[in-house]
Amino acid sequence: MSPQQPVDGRDSVLTLRGISKTFGAVAALTDIDLDVAAGQVVAVVGDNGAGKSTLVKILSGVHPPDSGTITFGSRVVHIPTPAAAHHLGIATVFQDLALCENLNVVENLFLGQELRPLRLNTVAMETRSWDLLRQLSAKIPTVRVPVASLSGGQRQTVAIARSLLGDPKIIILDEPTAALGVAQTAEVLNLVERLRENGLGVIMVSHNMADVKAVADTVVVLRLGRNNGVFDVRDVSSEDIVAAITGASDNVVTQRAARRAVPGDATVEEGPRQ
Amino acid sequence: MKLTDSPEAVATDLQDERLQARAGLRGGLTTVIDRARGGDLGMIPVVVGLVVIWTVLQILNPVFLSSANLVNLAMESAAVGVIALGIVCVLLVGEIDLSVGSVSGLSAAVVAVLFVGQGLPAWIAIAVAVVMGMAIGYLYSQIYNRFGVPSFVISLAGLLAFLGLQLYVLGSRGSINLPFDSGLVTFAQFAFVPPWLSYVFAVVAAGALFASGFFHARDRRNAGLSASSLTALLARSGALLVVLGFVLWYLNQTRGLGWMFVFFVALVLIMHYLLSRTKWGRAVYAVGGNVEAARRAGINVKAVYSSAFVLCCTLAAIGGILAAARLAAVNPSSGGGDINLNAIAAAVIGGTSLFGGRGTAFGALLGIIVIQSISSGLTLLNLDSSIRFVVTGGVLLLAVIVDSVSRRSRTSHGRA
Numbered sequence: 001m002s003p004q005q006p007v008d009g010r011d012s013v014l015t016l017r018g019i020s021k022t023f024g025a026v027a028a029l030t031d032i033d034l035d036v037a038a039g040q041v042v043a044v045v046g047d048n049g050a051g052k053s054t055l056v057k058i059l060s061g062v063h064p065p066d067s068g069t070i071t072f073g074s075r076v077v078h079i080p081t082p083a084a085a086h087h088l089g090i091a092t093v094f095q096d097l098a099l100c101e102n103l104n105v106v107e108n109l110f111l112g113q114e115l116r117p118l119r120l121n122t123v124a125m126e127t128r129s130w131d132l133l134r135q136l137s138a139k140i141p142t143v144r145v146p147v148a149s150l151s152g153g154q155r156q157t158v159a160i161a162r163s164l165l166g167d168p169k170i171i172i173l174d175e176p177t178a179a180l181g182v183a184q185t186a187e188v189l190n191l192v193e194r195l196r197e198n199g200l201g202v203i204m205v206s207h208n209m210a211d212v213k214a215v216a217d218t219v220v221v222l223r224l225g226r227n228n229g230v231f232d233v234r235d236v237s238s239e240d241i242v243a244a245i246t247g248a249s250d251n252v253v254t255q256r257a258a259r260r261a262v263p264g265d266a267t268v269e270e271g272p273r274q
Numbered sequence: 275m276k277l278t279d280s281p282e283a284v285a286t287d288l289q290d291e292r293l294q295a296r297a298g299l300r301g302g303l304t305t306v307i308d309r310a311r312g313g314d315l316g317m318i319p320v321v322v323g324l325v326v327i328w329t330v331l332q333i334l335n336p337v338f339l340s341s342a343n344l345v346n347l348a349m350e351s352a353a354v355g356v357i358a359l360g361i362v363c364v365l366l367v368g369e370i371d372l373s374v375g376s377v378s379g380l381s382a383a384v385v386a387v388l389f390v391g392q393g394l395p396a397w398i399a400i401a402v403a404v405v406m407g408m409a410i411g412y413l414y415s416q417i418y419n420r421f422g423v424p425s426f427v428i429s430l431a432g433l434l435a436f437l438g439l440q441l442y443v444l445g446s447r448g449s450i451n452l453p454f455d456s457g458l459v460t461f462a463q464f465a466f467v468p469p470w471l472s473y474v475f476a477v478v479a480a481g482a483l484f485a486s487g488f489f490h491a492r493d494r495r496n497a498g499l500s501a502s503s504l505t506a507l508l509a510r511s512g513a514l515l516v517v518l519g520f521v522l523w524y525l526n527q528t529r530g531l532g533w534m535f536v537f538f539v540a541l542v543l544i545m546h547y548l549l550s551r552t553k554w555g556r557a558v559y560a561v562g563g564n565v566e567a568a569r570r571a572g573i574n575v576k577a578v579y580s581s582a583f584v585l586c587c588t589l590a591a592i593g594g595i596l597a598a599a600r601l602a603a604v605n606p607s608s609g610g611g612d613i614n615l616n617a618i619a620a621a622v623i624g625g626t627s628l629f630g631g632r633g634t635a636f637g638a639l640l641g642i643i644v645i646q647s648i649s650s651g652l653t654l655l656n657l658d659s660s661i662r663f664v665v666t667g668g669v670l671l672l673a674v675i676v677d678s679v680s681r682r683s684r685t686s687h688g689r690a
C-alpha cells in the first residue's frame with residue numbers, strides 16, 4: 001500500500017515512515033507508515049495482536065522503535081521517554097489506562113503536570129478536574145476517592161480527561177470507548193469531533209466499526225503488524241474494512257452475516273435451484 | 275465537610291446525587307469509620323496500639339507515665355525516629371533499606387574520628403558524615419537504577435560493607451568518647467526548650483493549623499468547592515492547642531521539651547510538607563502505587579528512586595550522629611543491635627505500607643514513640659534485652675499483619 005496523502009492537501013503534523021518493532025522473535029510491527037494532519041481523525045483498526053497498541057506505545061515514548069523515522073511538524077524526532085512525548089504535545093490514553101490506584105482522581109489527572117510544583121495548588125487542580133469531567137459527562141460522585149474505588153468506565157473517563165490537560169497537538173486514544181456506557185461513548189465521540197474542530201490530530205484505535213464510521217476521516221488497517229490499507233471513511237463500507245482487517249473478503253464476519261441472513265430471503269432465492 | 279455558604283448553589287464537588295451529606299463532626303467520624311472498614315486504616319492502629327501499650331506499662335510500673343520518664347522517652351526517640359523517617363521515604367516508593375543501622379554507625383564513627391581524633395570543628399565533621407550518607411544513598415540508587423538489583427539485596431550488602439567500614443574507621447581505638455562540654459553532646463542531653471518558648475511553639479502550631487485551614491477553605495469556597503466550616507477549623511486547632519499545651523505542661527514539670535526532639539519533629543513536619551504538598555511528593559506516591567503509570571505520566575522514575583534512597587541514607591547518617599551525641603560515645607556496636615529493626619518497625623507501625631504508595635511522615639513519629647515506649651517500659655521493669663527483642667519483634671509482626679490484612683480488605687472494598 002502506498003502511504004496515504006494528507007487529507008484535503010493539509011500538511012501532516014505527524015508522519016511515520018518504515019516503523020518496525022520486534023519483541024524477541026515476534027515482529028510486532030513491520031514497516032508501518034502513518035500520517036496524521038491537524039484536524040484529522042485517523043482510526044487505526046486491526047485484529048487482536050495486530051500491533052495497534054504497540055504503535056501507540058511507540059508514539060507515546062513507552063517503547064522505542066527498532067527502525068523508521070517519526071516526523072513531528074517538520075522535524076524528525078525521537079521519542080525516547082513518555083516525558084518527551086508530552087513535551088512534543090502527544091497525549092495518550094492507554095488501553096490499560098495507566099492510573100495510580102492509590103491516588104485520587106485529581107492526583108491522577110494532574111500526575112506529572114501538577115500546578116505550582118513547590119506548593120501544590122489543590123484548589124485550582126480540583127476545579128479544573130471538575131470542568132474536564134463535566135465536559136465528558138463523567139458520572140464520578142467525588143474526585144477525592146482513590147481511583148481503585150472507581151468502576152472501569154469511570155477510570156476510562158479519568159484517563160481520557162488526563163490526556164486533555166496540557167496543550168496537546170496530537171491525542172492518541174487506544175480503545176477509548178471499550179468500557180463506556182452509551183451516553184459516555186457518545187460524549188467521547190463528541191469530544192473527538194470537538195478536538196478535530198480545534199485543529200488537533202486524533203489517532204483512535206477501535207474495534208467498533210460504528211464508532212469508526214461515525215467520527216474518523218481516515219481508516220488505517222493493520223494486519224499482523226503491517227499496513228493493510230488506508231481508506232477514506234467516506235468511500236469505504238464496513239465490509240471492506242473488515243475484509244482488510246481479516247485479510248479476506250470471505251471471512252468469519254461475512255460468514256456470520258450470511259448465516260443470519262439465511263432464514264429471511266436466502267432460502268427463498270436458493271430454494272428453487274436445489 | 276460543610277456546604278458552601280452561598281445559599282443558591284451546591285458546591286461543585288457535592289452535586290452528585292449519590293453523595294450522602296456528611297456534615298460536622300459526626301460526618302467526619304462516619305467518613306473515618308467507612309474508610310477503616312474499607313481497609314484504609316491510616317493512623318488508627320498506631321494510636322490504638324499506643325493507648326494499649328501505655329495503659330499496660332503504666333499498670334505494671336507507675337513510673338512509666340511520669341514526667342521525667344516521658345521527657346527521657348522523647349529524647350531517646352529522636353535518633354531512631356530520624357532514621358525511621360528515611361525508611362518511610364524508601365517504603366513509599368515500594369523499596370526497602372536494611373542498612374540504615376550500619377550507615378548510622380559509620381556516620382557516627384566518621385564524626386567521632388574527625389571531631390575527637392583529628393580535632394576538626396564539629397560542623398565540618400557533621401557535614402562530612404552527612405555528605406557521606408548522601409553518597410551512599412546515591413550509590414544505592416545507581417546500582418538499583420542501572421542494574422535493577424532489588425533494593426533489599428543492595429542494602430543487605432551495604433549492611434555488611436558499611437559495618438566493616440565503621441570498624442575500619444574506628445580502627446584500633448575501639449570506643450571514642452565525645453567530650454561532654456561539646457555542643458553535640460549538650461544538644462542531645464542538656465538542651466531543653468524554656469517552658470515559655472515551648473508554649474509559644476504550641477500556640478504557633480495551633481495558629482498555623484488554623485491559618486492554613488482557613489485560607490485553604492476560603493480558596494475552596496471562592497472556587498465554588500465545599501470547604502470546612504469555621505467551627506470545624508476552630509475545633510481542630512483548639513483541640514491541638516489543648517493537647518499540645520497539656521503535654522508540654524506535663525513535660526515541663528521536670529526537664530521539659532528537649533531540643534533534639536524538637537529537631538526531630540521539625541524534620542517530620544518538613545517531610546510531611548514535601549510528601550503532601552509538592553510535586554515530588556506526588557511522584558513518590560505514584561511510583562509506589564504504579565511505577566509504569568508514573569513513568570507514562572512523564573515522571574522521571576529513576577530520579578524519584580534516587581531521591582528516596584539519598585534521603586533515606588542521609589537521614590540515617592543524621593540519626594547516627596544524634597544517637598552518638600545522646601550516648602556521648604561511638605563504639606563498634608554503634609548503629610548495631612536493634613536500631614535497624616526498630617527504625618523499620620517504627621515506619622511500619624506508623625502505617626507505612628511495605629507494599630509501597632501508602633504512609634505518612636507522621637507515621638514515623640508515632641511509630642517510634644510506640645517502639646520507644648516498649649523499650650523504655652521493659653527497661654523500667656528490669657527486663658533485659660532478650661525480652662525486649664522478642665516483644666519488639668512481635669509488635670513488628672503484628673504491624674505487618676495489620677498492613678497485609680488491610681491491604682486485602684482494600685482490595686475487596688475496591689480501595690487497593
Ligand SMILES: Nc1ncnc2c1ncn2[C@@H]1O[C@H](COP(=O)(O)OP(=O)(O)OP(=O)(O)O)[C@@H](O)[C@H]1O
Binds near residue numbers: 026027028050
Ligand atoms: N511488551 C511486549 N513484549 C513482548 N511482546 C509484546 C509486547 N507487547 C506486545 N507484544 C506482542 O506484539 C504483538 C502486538 O501486540 P499489541 O498489543 O500491539 O496488539 P493490539 O493490536 O493492540 O491488540 P488488541 O486488539 O488485543 O489490543 C502481539 O503479538 C503481542 O504479543
Ligand SMILES: [Mg+2]
Binds near residue numbers: 095
Ligand atoms: Mg491493544
